[in-house]
Amino acid sequence: MTDVQKNNTRLIASIDDARALYAPPPEKFTGKMGVEVEMPLIDARRGKPEVPTALEMEKLQAVLRKKGFDAQLEPAGVLEYASPATTPDAPAVSRLVSILREELATFTKAAEEAGFTRVPFSIVPTTTEQDALDKIVSRPRLQVSIGAMKEIFPPDTLRLPLLTSAVQVSFSPKDENEMFDMARRAYALTPLLMAACNTLSGYVVNEDEKLGILPRAQYYQGYGRAGGLSEAFLKATNGKEFIDGHIREVFDAPMHFAYDKDGNLFPASREKPITFAGLIAEGLNTQSNFELAETFLYNDIKICNLRDEAGTVVGKRMEVRGADSGIDQPVMAALLSAAIVPAGPQAKAFDALLADYGFTGNPVNDAPLLKSARAAVVGHGGKFMDVAFGKDPQTGAVRSLRDFAADVAGIVATRYEAQPELAADVSRLVNVLLTGDCDAKLFSQKFGTLKDASDYMLAQAKPQNKPAIPPALRRAMGK
Numbered sequence: 001m002t003d004v005q006k007n008n009t010r011l012i013a014s015i016d017d018a019r020a021l022y023a024p025p026p027e028k029f030t031g032k033m034g035v036e037v038e039m040p041l042i043d044a045r046r047g048k049p050e051v052p053t054a055l056e057m058e059k060l061q062a063v064l065r066k067k068g069f070d071a072q073l074e075p076a077g078v079l080e081y082a083s084p085a086t087t088p089d090a091p092a093v094s095r096l097v098s099i100l101r102e103e104l105a106t107f108t109k110a111a112e113e114a115g116f117t118r119v120p121f122s123i124v125p126t127t128t129e130q131d132a133l134d135k136i137v138s139r140p141r142l143q144v145s146i147g148a149m150k151e152i153f154p155p156d157t158l159r160l161p162l163l164t165s166a167v168q169v170s171f172s173p174k175d176e177n178e179m180f181d182m183a184r185r186a187y188a189l190t191p192l193l194m195a196a197c198n199t200l201s202g203y204v205v206n207e208d209e210k211l212g213i214l215p216r217a218q219y220y221q222g223y224g225r226a227g228g229l230s231e232a233f234l235k236a237t238n239g240k241e242f243i244d245g246h247i248r249e250v251f252d253a254p255m256h257f258a259y260d261k262d263g264n265l266f267p268a269s270r271e272k273p274i275t276f277a278g279l280i281a282e283g284l285n286t287q288s289n290f291e292l293a294e295t296f297l298y299n300d301i302k303i304c305n306l307r308d309e310a311g312t313v314v315g316k317r318m319e320v321r322g323a324d325s326g327i328d329q330p331v332m333a334a335l336l337s338a339a340i341v342p343a344g345p346q347a348k349a350f351d352a353l354l355a356d357y358g359f360t361g362n363p364v365n366d367a368p369l370l371k372s373a374r375a376a377v378v379g380h381g382g383k384f385m386d387v388a389f390g391k392d393p394q395t396g397a398v399r400s401l402r403d404f405a406a407d408v409a410g411i412v413a414t415r416y417e418a419q420p421e422l423a424a425d426v427s428r429l430v431n432v433l434l435t436g437d438c439d440a441k442l443f444s445q446k447f448g449t450l451k452d453a454s455d456y457m458l459a460q461a462k463p464q465n466k467p468a469i470p471p472a473l474r475r476a477m478g479k
Contacts, residue, residue: 025315157222357390
């Protein structure tokens with residue numbers, strides 16, 4: 001959960017007032033990328049997958065902080081890692097991948113030493129909403145937010161923060177026009193990113209029903225206009241229109257809570273909803289509340305604060321949020337996003353490829369294709385990557401995401417062909433793009449029942465994290 005400074009009392013009453021927050025950042029902070037990885041953990045020591053307690057997660061966080069990591073905690077049983085920033089050129093991405101591998105291994109080992117197991121799924125299939133609520137970390141802002149969400153959103157929407165985990169790749173554009181250009185490619189890439197990095201086990205909330213959807217992406221839709229595809233983006237033709245529209249969305253976003261004049265939280269409810277626009281009449285339209293309202297937008301491409309090493313806000317960045325969390329997905333998402341989203345030869349090739357699939361590069365015209373592509377991936381019905389994407393620009397016939405993925409595979413391969421040290425990682429990504437065999441598809445074939453998925457998680461636990469064999473059973477086994 002993104003924190004904001006609650007004592008910034010500058011008043012914002014109009015788009016013009018807010019625009020200063022979207023001014024170009026200092027040059028030394030632009031042209032960078034980073035990766036955030038949410039890692040679901042289970043405690044398998046009592047013979048079933050359980051959510052670690054809040055206290056146990058806080059102890060693990062403290063251990064990692066002593067090792068020099070700014071480890072964060074998501075609501076329940078999820079540890080978050082953030083990479084250092086780097087440039088998105090291929091040699092720098094290669095170094096970033098090496099760092100990701102090493103530091104994620106450190107997080108995994110620390111979790112194992114604490115008695116926990118990192119699972120390869122975006123959602124722990126046996127964890128219910130109540131399980132997560134019972135183990136939620138102690139943070140006033142989080143608890144107020146969860147309470148408000150119960151009031152103001154459809155029931156399944158609460159599953160997004162409580163149960164899901166993702167990989168987010170962020171970029172820091174130099175100005176609003178570059179942000180718009182990057183967002184245009186990122187939104188077009190998102191259906192493929194979602195499909196290729198899908199790590200659902202097939203099951204959620206300890207229910208036996210096998211799902212034929214991508215639930216994490218579906219839960220975003222519970223936020224209505226504040227989730228999924230940004231209407232501000234779909235109505236924009238340039239950077240200025242994009243940012244102006246985004247500011248309007250911030251003004252109208254349903255806030256879970258706001259800060260009063262003393263910096264205290266007060267929650268939204270069904271009877272008393274909160275928007276930033278509604279705070280103007282109360283004199284609470286501060287920059288703190290504006291930045292808070294922006295965190296309550298859950299778009300697939302999210303605009304966020306960009307901070308310096310001291311935590312001071314220096315501008316805005318954008319997060320590409322389509323990828324599920326998993327074991328290989330952090331590297332896959334980094335390689336794919338870095339190859340396509342920033343300007344360069346591969347970005348030009350991607351733009352040309354999009355034209356072959358009926359995209360014009362103008363979000364106003366492309367909105368129907370973007371919406372239908374996202375819907376096809378989210379509701380794949382067991383087809384995973386074998387779903388519709390785009391159209392033939394001459395005939396209007398529906399085209400295929402698998403064909404698009406294969407074309408993108410060629411673009412990605414050329415991006416990293418001079419980095420032989422990345423060969424295995426690029427091969428892993430390209431194989432998924434060519435075959436459609438995302439992890440969720442393989443899990444679906446492997447797990448016929450919820451129990452199969454549960455047993456698999458228990459089998460992944462390290463020996464010291466597995467339940468001890470009762471003495472009577474040990475004797476019966478001749479041990």
